[in-house]
Every structure is written in structure tokens, then in C-alpha cells.
Amino acid sequence: MSNRPETPTLDRVHLPSDLKALSDAELHRVADELRQETISAVSETGGHLGAGLGVVELTVAIHSVFDTPRDRLIWDVSHQCYPHKILTGRRDRIRTLRQKDGLSGFTKRSESPYDPFGAAHSSTSISAALGFAVARDLGGAPEPSLGDAIAVIGDGAMSAGMAYEAMNNAGHLGKRLFVILNDNEMSIAPPVGAMSSYLTRLYTEGPFQELKAVAKGAVGFLPEPFQEGARRAKEMLKGMAVGGTLFEELGFSYIGPIDGHDLDQLLPVLRTVKARSTGPVLIHVITKKGKGYAPAEDAADKGHGVSTFDMVTGKQKKAVSNAPSYTKVFAQALMDEAERDSKVCAVTAAMPDGTGLNLFAERFPRRCFDVGIAEQHGVTFSAALAAGGMKPFCAMYSTFLQRGYDQVVHDVAIQRLPVRFAIDRAGLVGADGATHAGSFDIAFLANLPGFVVMAAADEAELKHMVATAVAHDDGPIAFRFPRGEGVGVEMPERGEVLEIGKGRIVREGKGVAILSFGTRLKEVQDAADALAARGITPTVADARFAKPLDRDLILKLAEDHSALITIEEGAVGGFGSHVAQLLAEEGVFDRGLAYRSMVLPDTFIDQASPAAMYAEAKMNASDIEAKVLEVMGVAQLDTKRA
Numbered sequence: 231m232s233n234r235p236e237t238p239t240l241d242r243v244h245l246p247s248d249l250k251a252l253s254d255a256e257l258h259r260v261a262d263e264l265r266q267e268t269i270s271a272v273s274e275t276g277g278h279l280g281a282g283l284g285v286v287e288l289t290v291a292i293h294s295v296f297d298t299p300r301d302r303l304i305w306d307v308s309h310q311c312y313p314h315k316i317l318t319g320r321r322d323r324i325r326t327l328r329q330k331d332g333l334s335g336f337t338k339r340s341e342s343p344y345d346p347f348g349a350a351h352s353s354t355s356i357s358a359a360l361g362f363a364v365a366r367d368l369g370g371a372p373e374p375s376l377g378d379a380i381a382v383i384g385d386g387a388m389s390a391g392m393a394y395e396a397m398n399n400a401g402h403l404g405k406r407l408f409v410i411l412n413d414n415e416m417s418i419a420p421p422v423g424a425m426s427s428y429l430t431r432l433y434t435e436g437p438f439q440e441l442k443a444v445a446k447g448a449v450g451f452l453p454e455p456f457q458e459g460a461r462r463a464k465e466m467l468k469g470m471a472v473g474g475t476l477f478e479e480l481g482f483s484y485i486g487p488i489d490g491h492d493l494d495q496l497l498p499v500l501r502t503v504k505a506r507s508t509g510p511v512l513i514h515v516i517t518k519k520g521k522g523y524a525p526a527e528d529a530a531d532k533g534h535g536v537s538t539f540d541m542v543t544g545k546q547k548k549a550v551s552n553a554p555s556y557t558k559v560f561a562q563a564l565m566d567e568a569e570r571d572s573k574v575c576a577v578t579a580a581m582p583d584g585t586g587l588n589l590f591a592e593r594f595p596r597r598c599f600d601v602g603i604a605e606q607h608g609v610t611f612s613a614a615l616a617a618g619g620m621k622p623f624c625a626m627y628s629t630f631l632q633r634g635y636d637q638v639v640h641d642v643a644i645q646r647l648p649v650r651f652a653i654d655r656a657g658l659v660g661a662d663g664a665t666h667a668g669s670f671d672i673a674f675l676a677n678l679p680g681f682v683v684m685a686a687a688d689e690a691e692l693k694h695m696v697a698t699a700v701a702h703d704d705g706p707i708a709f710r711f712p713r714g715e716g717v718g719v720e721m722p723e724r725g726e727v728l729e730i731g732k733g734r735i736v737r738e739g740k741g742v743a744i745l746s747f748g749t750r751l752k753e754v755q756d757a758a759d760a761l762a763a764r765g766i767t768p769t770v771a772d773a774r775f776a777k778p779l780d781r782d783l784i785l786k787l788a789e790d791h792s793a794l795i796t797i798e799e800g801a802v803g804g805f806g807s808h809v810a811q812l813l814a815e816e817g818v819f820d821r822g823l824a825y826r827s828m829v830l831p832d833t834f835i836d837q838a839s840p841a842a843m844y845a846e847a848k849m850n851a852s853d854i855e856a857k858v859l860e861v862m863g864v865a866q867l868d869t870k871r872a
């Protein structure tokens with residue numbers, strides 16, 4: 231397979247409107263070439279491969295039947311949108327995916343009119359499609375004017391409550407709306423839960439084969455698709471607990487299941503629903519994640535997320551690691567603790583591999599719970615596990631915990647329940663960009679009464695924080711750590727229980743103190759080394775806790791130095807804001823302390839490498855060095871104290 235495939239038919243397609251001039255036979259060729267082009271592009275960029283390969287035919291069919299961008303097409307999560315981007319005028323930039331100044335790996339309103347609604351967190355597509363449908367019917371008509379609304383949502387995303395909230399509302403409103411359920415029996419990991427089993431039953435039981443046969447032949451059910459589809463679905467469900475498909479109960483016409491890789495099924499079904507439908511319709515499409523590329527199809531994760539790879543062998547080019555990843559350190563530390571304490575248990579919301587809990591699940595299957603994409607439920611479930619006497623570790627990415635925030639406040643914090651939040655992907659994450667940045671958790675947790683909020687400065691600190699969290703039974707506690715590998719520090723045999731609300735001095739200096747919260751500590755140390763060459767020797771401290779603050783340490787640093795700088799991998803409103811509040815309340819500013827806080831800027835930073843993103847945020851070692859020089863300039867260093 232050459233790295234740049236021959237794509238004579240795809241080359242004729244610059245925009246979706248070009249598809250309309252093609253015969254169905256030519257559309258088949260477009261789909262085949264689009265698949266090769268997607269594989270080729272991702273082999274150079276890395277990214278989300280399997281999901282896009284699974285919707286190649288669906289993408290061609292939707293764009294050839296519907297009239298995008300007037301018809302609003304909304305991809306749920308949108309990690310499957312690369313073929314869509316290739317067909318919608320972005321093929322010339324597709325090899326810049328997920329890179330600085332390149333195309334986003336997700337749909338993005340600012341990138342193209344063919345991306346009417348951005349996404350990257352799951353299960354928002356039906357709500358968005360319904361909003362467009364209602365805006366259309368109310369006469370809201372920005373350019374291009376509003377046509378149909380189509381949501382494509384995966385079976386994994388259908389585990390989240392939000393999808394049902396939207397369907398409940400859509401069924402009630404009865405608006406013309408299309409939901410395409412892309413069922414590939416995969417989330418990132420194999421999907422879990424009763425809903426997943428339900429979907430499987432819809433097509434694995436006998437009647438599906440019958441329906442499939444009807445669909446394959448003369449597509450005989452099409453003249454009256456809704457009635458026939460509904461009738462068959464009901465037949466299918468005879469003997470099951472419910473009387474019709476769940477979707478019908480919610481007010482949708484149900485069509486399917488149909489083979490999502492067969493354009494001869496997809497095209498007539500979509501043409502028919504477009505011509506005839508008046509209300510909400512759910513089209514249940516069966517696909518294969520990774521379809522058409524053996525290394526993806528054969529992989530356990532179906533090629534969900536890959537680094538750059540060799541197209542012929544599928545072998546991914548992974549960077550050599552110098553230290554264990556924070557995720558692995560967390561998982562290992564938690565397993566060690568669980569070995570000693572049978573109350574330790576763990577909760578993930580559809581991210582077992584990403585959070586390292588796949589390892590925990592292998593060792594302690596009864597104490598590990600994958601709740602599906604259901605962060606809200608995951609948090610409340612953890613709260614009740616804690617109320618029931620267990621020691622739950624609710625392991626979530628910072629960005630996804632946002633979805634469970636009310637539950638964090640209402641179910642955990644107010645009830646002062648000892649849920650342990652292991653917050654992975656804290657700070658800027660790189661190629662996934664702004665939607666996945668873990669920017670806000672310090673701010674949204676440290677303002678909650680009774681919460682303990684920690685950030686690990688390195689992997690040894692992370693191990694201590696896991697031990698601290700196990701021991702802390704008096705209310706909620708959170709610890710955050712970033713994506714990627716640690717700094718390579720020596721690891722303690724066993725995590726040590728830290729004193730709550732106490733930081734540590736890392737190096738003694740004078741004049742300026744830098745108080746770090748989290749893994750910027752390494753950059754701070756590098757900056758301090760560089761400053762030493764100029765004869766400037768800042769004190770460096772690791773706060774460990776944003777809540778409760780180490781008041782003694784902070785006030786002592788303020789007392790002993792002329793200037794204080796705080797730094798954290800989070801947005802304004804977090805650690806630095808709490809320090810500033812303390813300093814103000816204690817009248818320290820009145821006594822002339824120069825204070826600066828280094829936080830993420832008040833913008834959403836687009837995808838790039840984490841280092842480039844932190845450079846944009848002005849938070850790398852050179853920026854810290856510059857900040858020290860700046861603050862020394864304005865501090866008019868008190869020589870007595872210096």
C-alpha cells in the first residue's frame with residue numbers, strides 16, 4: 231500500500247455538492263478511496279482512526295443525500311469526523327490534523343460551515359440537532375438558512391443521560407429530526423451496561439437477519455419504512471420486557487438495523503426518510519470500528535487512538551519513554567493500596583485504559599466499575615459508595631469531570647463524603663486541544679467547602695497523594711496529575727501519608743520565592759537553575775495543596791522575600807487566587823510584597839504539543855525566568871530581606 235493512494239474518483243469531489251453528480255457506483259468508489267485517504271492521512275498525523283473508518287460509507291451517504299451545510303450535520307464526540315473533513319473542502323489540510331495551526335481533530339464551528347456545532351465531549355449531538363430543528367421551525371435563519379438536522383451518535387455515547395434527555399424532549403416536540411445511531415459495539419473499550427446489551431439484542435436476535443435480508447434485496451421495506459420498520463422492531467422485541475423499541479417509546483420512528491457499510495442499504499434509506507419524514511426518526515446503523523484496515527480491526531481498541539504508523543504493517547511509532555506515565559503510577563499505587571485495604575474501589579466513566587483502571591480491573595474485578603460514559607452518575611455512585619463505607623477512587627479526566635460538577639457539589643461536597651477524585655489529564659493535553667484541556671478543576675474544586683485539593687509535582691508525589699487519599703476519611707479529597715510521563719524521580723517503595731494542608735520547600739534561596747502547585751515544578755527548577763547563572767537564587771516551594779492552603783508556609787515566604795510568584799497548570803480562580811486572597815486578608819500587600827500569579831491565559835488554546843501550548847500560555851521555564859526578572863524589577867528588593 232503506497233502512502234499516498236490513487237484516488238481518481240475522490241479527486242473529483244471538492245465539496246459535498248460534487249457527490250450529487252455521481253452515480254451510486256461512483257459513490258462506492260468514493261467511499262473506498264476516502265477510506266484509503268483517511269488511513270494515509272492518519273498514518274502521518276496520528277489521531278482517532280478507528281471511528282472514522284467505521285463511518286466512511288455513512289459519511290458519503292449523508293453528504294450525497296442531504297444538502298449540507300444547509301442541512302446541519304452533527305457528529306457526536308466528532309472524533310470520527312476525518313472523512314467528513316476530507317469531503318468538506320479540507321482535504322488539502324488533512325495532514326495537519328491535531329497539529330499546531332492545523333485542522334482540529336474535532337468539528338469546530340470556526341473551521342468550516344460544514345461543522346455547524348463543535349464537539350469532543352460525547353452525547354451532545356441530539357440536543358444540538360433538536361436545537362437546530364426548532365430554530366428552523368421558528369424561522370431563525372442565519373446563512374446558510376436552516377434545513378434538516380442530522381445527529382450521528384455512537385453506541386458508546388448512548389450510555390450518557392444527556393442523549394435520553396434530548397430524545398425525551400425531541401419525542402415530545404415531534405419535530406422533523408434525524409438521529410443516526412452508529413452502533414459498532416465499541417466505545418473506547420468494549421461498551422458496558424444494559425443499554426449496550428439492549429442494542430446488541432436489537433440486531434443479533436433472529437428477526438434482524440430477516441430484516442436485513444429484506445433490506446438487502448429490493449429494499450422492500452422502504453416504501454413504508456416507518457410502519458414496516460416499527461412493525462418488525464416490535465416483532466423483534468416480542469418476548470422482551472418492553473413493548474416496542476425504546477426509541478419508539480420515546481416518540482421516534484425506528485428504522486433498522488441496517489448495514490452501515492452497505493451503500494445499497496444506506497442510500498435508499500436516507501433518501502426515503504429525507505423525502506417522507508415529518509417527525510423524529512432514529513436510524514439504527516450497524517458498523518465496524520476500524521473497518522477496512524486490518525491493524526485497526528484487529529486491535530483491542532479497534533484503532534481508537536493511534537500515533538503515526540507504518541501503513542503497510544500498521545506498526546505505530548511510539549516515542550521512547552524515559553519515565554513511567556503518571557497514569558501508570560497512579561494505577562500501580564492504587565493497586566498497592568487496594569491490596570492492603572479491601573475497601574478501596576475504583577470508578578471510571580468509559581475510560582478504563584486512559585485512567586489505568588484496566589489494570590486495577592484485572593486485579594480487582596469486583597472492586598472496579600466502568601459505568602460507561604456517565605460522569606454524572608459515576609460521581610453520585612461514588613458518593614454513595616463512600617456513604618456505604620467503601621473508599622471509592624473516582625478516576626476521571628479533568629475535562630470530563632466538568633460534566634459531573636453538580637454531583638460533585640450536591641452529592642459529594644455538601645454531604646462531606648470521602649470520595650477520592652483521581653483527576654488525570656490535568657492541565658494542557660496537546661493534540662486534543664481546548665476541549666480536552668484540564669484547565670478548570672482547581673478553580674471549581676478549591677472553592678468548595680471541605681474539599682481537599684492536591685496536585686502532584688512529580689510521580690513520587692503522586693504516589694504519596696494516593697496514600698493520603700486512602701487515609702483521608704473526613705470529606706472529599708482530589709489529586710490532579712497530567713497526561714504523559716513523569717520526570718523520572720526515584721520512586722518510594724510505599725506512598726507516604728502527607729499532612730493535610732502542608733507544602734514543602736524544595737530549595738532555599740532569597741529575594742524571590744516561587745510557589746508551584748503541580749508539575750510546573752520541573753520548569754520552575756529549570757528556571758531557578760538558569761537564574762543561578764545570573765546570581766539570582768529564588769526559593770522554590772511545592773504547595774502540594776490548593777485547599778487547605780499552607781498558610782504558615784505562604785506567610786513565611788511572603789515575610790522572608792520581597793516577591794512571591796505562584797504557578798499552576800490551571801485557569802485563573804484557582805490556587806493563585808486563593809493565595810492572593812490570603813495575602814490580601816493578612817495585609818501582606820500593604821507591607822509591600824510584590825506578587826505575581828502564573829496561570830493559564832483567559833483564552834482557549836488550540837491543539838499543539840503540550841510544550842508549545844505551555845509556551846503559548848507563557849508558562850515554560852524561560853517564561854518563569856522572565857517573570858522573576860520582571861518582578862525583581864518592580865519589587866525594588868528590600869536588601870534587608872534579600
Ligand SMILES: Cc1ncc(C[n+]2csc(CCOP(=O)(O)OP(=O)(O)O)c2C)c(N)n1
Pocket residue numbers: 281284307309310350351352383384385386387388414416417418519579580581603605630633
Ligand atoms: C463526556 C465524555 N466522556 C468521555 C469521553 C471519551 N470518549 C471519547 S470517544 C469515546 C467512546 C465513544 O464511543 P462511541 O460513541 O460508540 O463512538 P465510537 O468511537 O465507537 O465510534 C469516549 C468514551 C468523551 N469524549 N466525552
Ligand SMILES: CC(=O)[C@@H](O)[C@H](O)COP(=O)(O)O
Pocket residue numbers: 307309350418535584655659662713
Ligand atoms: C475523543 C476522546 O475524548 C478520547 O479519545 C481522547 O482523545 C482520549 O485522550 P487520551 O489520548 O488523553 O486518552
Ligand SMILES: [Mg+2]
Pocket residue numbers: 384385386387412413414415416417
Ligand atoms: Mg461505538
